[in-house]
Amino acid sequence: MLRVSAKIAGDTIDLSVLTQDAAALDAGVQHGALLLAFADAFMSREPETLKDARDALAHASSFDIAVEAAGVAANFQRMVRIADATGIPIDDLTSELGTTIREELGLYAFPGAANSLPGP
């Protein structure tokens, strides 16, 4: 969705920031580095780190944006757990775009890949 939304906006996205230790980069997205730092701090579960990252994002943008960023982060804590707890496969494993992105990001190494790929 990130790549397609960027294409619609006429931008180019560096998807590698999603899976690599590259949170200092902005990925070609406005406030991208701050958003990535917020996501990392959220996942670190360290309260002070999280507060610092949230405040940095809010001061560079707004507290409304920080609230929205918190919402997106919390939402995607739910989605992965639904997928993995129920063992669902990807709906369309054959799309060229999806395959390319999964290869680029190394997603086939994730444990949940077993739910979508043919067994041995």
Place this chain on the structure above:
Amino acid sequence: MSDLNQALSDRSDLRIAFENFFLFLAQPGYWWDSKQKIAIAAATRTASSCDLCALKKNALSRNQVLLAHPETEDLSALVVDMIHQIITDQGRISEPQIMALAESGISRLAYVELVGIVVCLFSIDEFCRALSQPLLALPQSQPGLPSQTQPENLDANTGYVPMIARDGLTEANQDLWPVGFGANVIRALSGAPDLVRQWKRLAAVLYLPLEEMGNLGQPATRRLNRMQMELIAGRISALNRCFY
């Protein structure tokens, strides 16, 4: 009022959706009564700080750690273990575990309901944590028995759990997904349809309404643009090692 609290108070849609979930939590469910549903929520809240979960998460195989989570008044040790794993080590949930739960008397449909309660409560709590807000108090239980009802047209060919077939919505559940949509992640909890409704309601305020997810331009009701939203979503999903 701080800037953060002002921003939060401007989002009454969030408060309403959360309150709606807690009202739902207090009602008897399909396979769990109200007291058990609230016990599931309480167990969800202890998972992130559970020492045993940390041990199991770091073990090459969870079975190497022979200790068990303590049972509670309302939940067996097996159920508590599953709730904690959904929070702390979801990538290693496997079908034999769902089968073991079934052998202990927790049917696959009861498991679906449990998963829905856990993930909805967790996303609300995670939102609060992200903004350094106190967690909302769990509700008081209400009397009543589980309805023990299940939707029509369940399909057992996708994943570990029964779910309504993509084209199997009846009049009672036609609100679950738009005709022709029915992605697996939407259908996954449809064995307990009210949990799909709850997660859709939460997704609509935390992220985007289902009907707007296909529009990859600027969301009308958000200040974050879609690229910014998907950047956060992608990073959180990657850190959770989410293949889906």
